[in-house]
Amino acid sequence: MPPQLKTLIPLFAIFIFLFLLGRYLLVPESFGEQGHYRFNSVAENKDLSLQYAGRDACAECHDDKALEMESDMHAGLSCEICHGPGMVHYDNPKAGQLIIPDQREHCGLCHATNLTRVDKIAQVDLADHNPDQKCIECHNPHLPWEIAE
Amino acid sequence: MGNCRVKQSRRKFIKAAAAAGGLLATGIVNPFNAVIFATERPEDPTKPWWGYGIDIEKCIGCGRCANACKLENDVPKEPFYFRTWVEQYTIKNDGSVKVESPNGGINGFKQTVPEADIFKAFFVPKMCNHCHKSPCVQACPVGATYDSPDGVVLVDESYCIGCRYCVQACPYGCRYIHPEKNVVDKCTLCYHRISKGKTTACVEVCPTHARILGDLNDQEGELYSFMKNHNCLVLKPHLNTGSKLYYNALSAEVR
Structure with missing residues (x-):
């Protein structure tokens, strides 16, 4: 064996060992299982908690309201569009009170006059149509075309 | 010579x-x-390959999707970062285009252009396109963002180093740095919901059914029939990102 190799071989062996050790310590578990990423992260993304329960969940208890809504223009809308996320309330009905928006601006999000949504939805000029009253004083939001006297 | x-x-x-x-x-x-491109579309049709459809003709710009997304996914209300947002496009008679998105549309829109000047106007909801050949995934130096086996572009929060390369790489502007966590954040297509059989928060609250979540492998599915029945386009097709977000009635003005 040439004398140069006698010193170089152990040196290379140490480098290779250190590289493998570093790699073993630094590459996280499940990295590269399915591609160039940590595969456990897929499960971590799945495990996040839900906030929106979905319409069917609401209808399990509030079936009367769900049925009522089906008879008018707001049929098919999800309860959580207006009432906000309801998963906490679904898990524990006593906790997590949902919101009941009563401001004119809330109805205006969909129904305020805007040329961009013309012909798509019933529109109201908020500045002109009974500006001092709340929409829900006359319109039942579950049955919007049933107008209170 | x-x-x-x-x-x-x-x-x-x-x-x-x-x-x-x-x-x-x-x-x-x-x-x-x-x-x-480690993730390929599953050949087995029973395995999902998630895609998304948006019907611009149906969108009324209520911004409930942007609001629901923030509540579902713990996106900070302010500063104004979004995983999904709505833009109001107004094309004037002289051909110029005005794009507005005040607070992503969460507080509603006002038409700021006089009616006489408007040629046409429409709302465009925007979100991550869940590209199959994502520029952001390719830019990530540490493998903290990736295509899941069912075609959703996800972020590994614990592995992201916050270098912002992917924010630059995304041609659709769909990523931001989470101000509290200091790592990148983006639409996950509500991966925690869709993997439990529920639909995404934005689809859940869309009042006009302008948003459709679907499995591109499912030929009986809603997204499949939406794409079959409408003339669907993707954003920036010249970039060959393999976008899986399909728009109906997409005007050339939309960028």
């Missing part, structure tokens, strides 16, 4: 070397291709 000085044998050598070099280069690059 110059030609004569190059020997025939040298010319042959250069030719052979170029061919060998080319072969070697493709041999080196190809395996990397396989790493970058």
Whole structure:
């Protein structure tokens, strides 16, 4: 064996060992299982908690309201569009009170006059149509075309 | 004269070397291709390959999707970062385009252009396109963002180093740095919901059914029939990102 190799071989062996050790310590578990990423992260993304329960969940208890809504223009809308996320309330009905928006601006999000949504939805000029009253004083939001006297 | 000085044998050598070099280069690059695009559309039709449809004709710009997304996914209300947002496009009679998105549309829109000047106007909801050949995934230096096996582009929060390369790489502007966590954040297509059989928060609250979540592998599915029945386009097709967000009635003005 040439004398140069006698010193170089152990040196290379140490480098290779250190590289493998570093790699073993630094590459996280499940990295590269399915591609160039940590595969456990897929499960971590799945495990996040839900906030929106979905319409069917609401209808399990509030079936009367769900049925009522089906008879008018707001049929098919999800309860959580207006009432906000309801998963906490679904898990524990006593906790997590949902919101009941009563401001004119809330109805205006969909129904305020805007040329961009013309012909798509019933529109109201908020500045002109009974500006001092709340929409829900006359319109039942579950049955919007049933107008209170 | 110059030609004569190059020997025939040298010319042959250069030719052979170029061919060998080319072969070697493709041999080196190809395996990397396989790493970058590791996720392929599942051939088994029972396995999902998530896609998304947006019907611009139906969107009324209520901004409930942007609001629901923030509540579902713990996106900070302010500063104004969004995983999904709505833009109001107004095309004026003189051909100029005005795009507005005040607070992503969460507080509603006002038409700021006088009616006489408007040629046409529409709302465009925007979100991550969940590209199959995502520029953001390719830009990530540490493998903290990736295509899941069912075609959703996800972020590994614990592995992201917050270098912002992907924010720059996304041609659709769909990523932001989470101000509290200091890592990148983006639409996950509500991966925690869709993997439990529920739909995304934005689809859940869309009052006009302008948003459709679907499995592109499911030929009986809603998204499949939406794409079949409408003339669907993707944003920036010239970039060849393999976007899986399909828009109906997409105007050329939309960027």
